[in-house]
Each structure stands twice: as C-alpha cells, then as structure tokens.
Amino acid sequence: MSPVPPAGTRSPRYYASIDFDALWREFPPAPHFFQSTWMLSPDELRVLQNERFLRQMQRAWQVPFYQRHWGAHGLEVGDIRSLDDLSAIPPFSVHDLREGMNANPPWMDYIGIDPAADEPVPLILQTSGGTTGLPRPMIFTPRDREVMNIITGRRLYMQGVRPFDLIQVALSMGLTNGGVLAREGIWKYTGAVPVMTGSGAQTPTRRQIEILKAWKVKFLVGFPAYVRHMGLVARDELNIDPRSLGVRGLIVHLGTEDRASLEALWGADVFDTYGCNECGTMAAECHHKFGMHVFEDAFILEVNDPDTLKPKPVGEKGVAVVTTLFKHAAPMIRYNMNDVTALAPGECACGSRHKRITAIYGRSDNMVKLRGVNVFPEAIGSVVSQDARTTGEYVCLLDADAGGRDEMTVQVEVLQAGGERAAVEQNLAVRLKEALGVSIKVEAVERGAVAKFTGLTETSKIKRLIDRRQSRSPR
Numbered sequence: 001m002s003p004v005p006p007a008g009t010r011s012p013r014y015y016a017s018i019d020f021d022a023l024w025r026e027f028p029p030a031p032h033f034f035q036s037t038w039m040l041s042p043d044e045l046r047v048l049q050n051e052r053f054l055r056q057m058q059r060a061w062q063v064p065f066y067q068r069h070w071g072a073h074g075l076e077v078g079d080i081r082s083l084d085d086l087s088a089i090p091p092f093s094v095h096d097l098r099e100g101m102n103a104n105p106p107w108m109d110y111i112g113i114d115p116a117a118d119e120p121v122p123l124i125l126q127t128s129g130g131t132t133g134l135p136r137p138m139i140f141t142p143r144d145r146e147v148m149n150i151i152t153g154r155r156l157y158m159q160g161v162r163p164f165d166l167i168q169v170a171l172s173m174g175l176t177n178g179g180v181l182a183r184e185g186i187w188k189y190t191g192a193v194p195v196m197t198g199s200g201a202q203t204p205t206r207r208q209i210e211i212l213k214a215w216k217v218k219f220l221v222g223f224p225a226y227v228r229h230m231g232l233v234a235r236d237e238l239n240i241d242p243r244s245l246g247v248r249g250l251i252v253h254l255g256t257e258d259r260a261s262l263e264a265l266w267g268a269d270v271f272d273t274y275g276c277n278e279c280g281t282m283a284a285e286c287h288h289k290f291g292m293h294v295f296e297d298a299f300i301l302e303v304n305d306p307d308t309l310k311p312k313p314v315g316e317k318g319v320a321v322v323t324t325l326f327k328h329a330a331p332m333i334r335y336n337m338n339d340v341t342a343l344a345p346g347e348c349a350c351g352s353r354h355k356r357i358t359a360i361y362g363r364s365d366n367m368v369k370l371r372g373v374n375v376f377p378e379a380i381g382s383v384v385s386q387d388a389r390t391t392g393e394y395v396c397l398l399d400a401d402a403g404g405r406d407e408m409t410v411q412v413e414v415l416q417a418g419g420e421r422a423a424v425e426q427n428l429a430v431r432l433k434e435a436l437g438v439s440i441k442v443e444a445v446e447r448g449a450v451a452k453f454t455g456l457t458e459t460s461k462i463k464r465l466i467d468r469r470q471s472r473s474p475r
C-alpha cells in the first residue's frame with residue numbers, strides 16, 4: 001500500500017459540505033426558531049411545507065426504492081403537483097424497506113447514495129435496533145444530520161435546557177441512533193453538556209446515580225422504565241431521595257407509562273418525545289405538556305386508519321404516517337410507522353399552532369388479539385406503574401393453552417417480598433380487566449425478576465412482550 005494517495009483522491013470535509021447560514025435560515029435553531037417558524041399560522045406553514053415537499057419529491061424520484069415502489073403502483077413523476085396530492089402516494093412500512101436489504105449492503109436502495117458514482121461527502125451510519133438478523137442500516141449526510149440536531153436543540157430548549165446545564169443520557173451508545181443523536185444535538189445546539197452514561201450495561205445504575213448527584217445533572221434522558229428504575233435504586237438501595245437531587249426534567253418516550261408516578265418519584269417534570277431511528281425527533285411536548293408538537297417545517301405527520309390509511313379525525317386513534325421535508329439520504333415519503341397515536345384537540349397555551357399528537361399508545365404490530373380484544377403491552381404497563389406496591393416493571397408472556405387459545409400472563413415486580421403478593425395479583429387482575437376488557441393472569445414476582453426477559457439493565461431496547469406460542473416466529 002502506497003503511503004502517498006494517488007492524484008485526484010480527496011477527503012471531504014464536514015464544515016465545507018454545508019452552507020450553515022442558509023441551513024439556519026431554512027431550519028432556525030433555538031431560540032430564534034421560537035420567534036419565527038414556531039409561530040407561523042397553519043396556512044403559512046402549509047405554504048412552507050408545500051414548497052419543501054415538492055423538493056423532497058424531486059429527490060425521492062432519484063432513489064431506486066421509490067422508483068420501484070411507486071412504479072409498481074403506477075405513480076408517475078407528474079402525478080404529484082402539490083401537498084394536496086399527498087394521499088395519492090402509496091405509503092410503505094419497514095417491511096417494504098427490508099425487501100431491498102440485500103442488494104449492496106449497507107448501501108440499501110432506499111438510501112439513494114452510490115459510492116461508485118457519487119461525490120464523497122462525510123457520512124454517518126446508524127441502525128435500527130434489530131432483534132433478529134442484521135440491523136437495518138440508515139445513512140445520514142451532513143445536512144440531514146444537522147437538521148436532526150437542530151430539532152434536538154429546539155425540543156430541549158422548549159423543555160427548559162439552557163447553556164452549562166448537564167444532561168445525562170442513559171441511552172445505549174452504539175449502532176442504534178438514540179444515544180449518539182442525543183449527544184450530537186445537545187453538544188451542537190443547546191450549550192448544555194451531554195454526560196453519556198449509556199445503558200445500565202455501559203454504566204451500572206448505582207454509578208449512574210453517583211455521577212448524577214456529584215455533577216449536579218439537571219436533565220435525564222432515557223427510557224421511562226430505566227429512569228424509574230434509577231429512581232428506585234437511588235431511593236431504596238442508596239438511601240438517596242431522588243427528589244433531593246435537583247433534577248428538573250426527565251426527557252423520555254413516555255408512551256402510556258404513568259407520568260404522575262414518575263414525576264412524583266423524581267420531583268421533576270416528565271417531557272414526552274416522539275422520534276425514530278430514520279428521522280430523529282419528530283414531535284415533543286413544550287413546557288405546557290399538552291400533547292407533542294410536530295416540528296412541521298421538517299415533517300408532515302398524518303394520523304391514519306391502519307387498514308384504509310385514510311386520515312382519522314382529531315382525537316381518534318390511528319397510525320402515524322411520516323413524510324420528511326429535509327432528507328437527502330433516504331427521504332421518507334409516507335412512511336407508515338405503525339405507531340398508534342391521535343391528533344390532539346384544542347390549542348396549546350404556548351401559542352404555537354404546530355399540530356400536536358397525544359401519546360404513542362403502542363405499536364400496531366405489537367398488538368395482541370386476546371379473545372377478540374386488541375391489547376397493547378404498553379397499556380398493561382400503564383396500569384402496573386400506577387400501583388405503588390410494584391416497581392412498575394412487567395413483562396407480558398404470550399402462550400397458547402392446550403386448546404390452542406392465546407393466553408397472556410403478566411409478570412409484575414413487587415417492592416416487598418411476602419404477603420402482599422396475593423393482594424397485588426388480585427387487585428391488578430381486576431384493574432386490568434376494567435382497563436382492557438379482557439382477563440389477564442397476573443403473577444407477582446420479586447424485584448429484578450423480569451429483567452431477564454426485558455433487558456432493562458442491559459439495553460435501551462426493552463422488551464415487554466415475549467411470544468412463546470410454538471407456531472409463531474419470535475418477535
């Protein structure tokens with residue numbers, strides 16, 4: 001190998017690959033964003049979205065995945081003339097992305113970058129948190145990544161983060177995007193300082209708490225189950241009242257987990273956030289905690305019927321279908337996330353008219369049909385975490401009985417060993433029946449016992465449903 005590179009070889013430079021002033025005019029970072037795009041009227045937002053959408057469509061037509069997917073549905077370039085035609089575009093889901101997986105990994109056909117032909121730019125690769133087989137790669141260009149970082153900065157600003165605050169990020173650092181993306185956004189666009197403790201496997205929970213206390217961490221980013229676990233370890237094992245630690249905000253994907261008990265445990269505000277590996281943060285609560293505002297200058301978020309994919313009225317549950325307005329690599333046009341949510345009614349007191357969604361109620365493909373009733377494991381968690389005798393930790397075990405009928409057992413961790421167990425089992429079974437409309441068996445187990453199923457202290461990708469039916473492939 002020659003130490004001297006051949007003539008013509010060059011290494012692309014990150015800061016030369018973006019016109020930052022133009023980028024910041026188009027996607028204002030905080031705090032400027034809150035005096036500009038944030039306050040646009042719905043009509044003004046629509047004009048802005050329409051222009052960006054048409055540009056995004058132009059780019060998408062260059063991507064082999066869309067040529068194939070849209071071509072198969074008979075869509076032609078001239079068919080989409082404005083945002084009004086959005087519903088004519090056939091949606092896709094993660095299953096469609098997988099079809100193109102093996103062409104030339106990791107340069108999947110949905111990414112639209114060809115190393116053999118394209119000018120080099122600095123790229124980042126992160127993946128989905130695949131549980132079986134190879135994870136699904138996603139590649140980001142500098143500008144794609146900066147927009148995502150700007151949005152991270154905006155959401156943290158509106159949740160109260162300010163320069164020199166310390167933000168502890170208890171999300172895995174590795175192939176999956178969550179932890180890495182949080183670090184970039186905090187570092188580049190808030191002035192706060194990320195403290196990357198990672199998951200419990202990377203920094204043991206007790207050490208996480210010691211760091212949080214010693215360095216006076218102000219915000220904690222993590223999955224709600226792990227944030228709750230940290231609080232309980234502090235309180236019950238280290239004799240540290242989490243409320244005394246001065247943490248102001250817990251930044252989580254709340255889903256249907258119980259906000260009140262988590263806020264009471266830590267004496268801090270819980271802020272719900274919605275994002276994905278492919279797009280970063282798409283929506284987040286402002287300090288009024290009145291639904292998650294969609295960052296509509298970067299995303300179009302539809303809430304549609306899961307079967308017909310027609311729009312759902314405000315307040316009714318459907319699946320989130322996302323269209324990005326900024327991505328060069330892997331633009332997402334009507335990506336059916338299969339996450340169940342609803343558009344939030346009313347107007348937020350912050351004055352922004354950006355569309356809001358309620359909570360994420362679960363994944364439609366994680367839903368289990370028990371005796372004709374649709375059950376989300378996440379909804380079970382919501383009931384469990386309201387019972388102060390539990391740690392909030394649970395796992396749903398799905399089995400087929402002798403007659404082939406599906407049966408679900410929920411294992412729930414209780415704080416106290418001994419006599420309380422029977423009472424917890426009985427009470428929770430009654431409350432689950434009330435909340436879900438179907439009988440589910442409850443088994444109280446000792447603290448820490450479900451971690452072997454969920455991976456709570458090992459990973460950010462916590463499992464709540466274990467499908468043990470013989471005939472099914474593992475979820």
Ligand SMILES: [Zn+2]
Pocket residue numbers: 286287288290293348349350351352
């Ligand atoms: Zn608001």
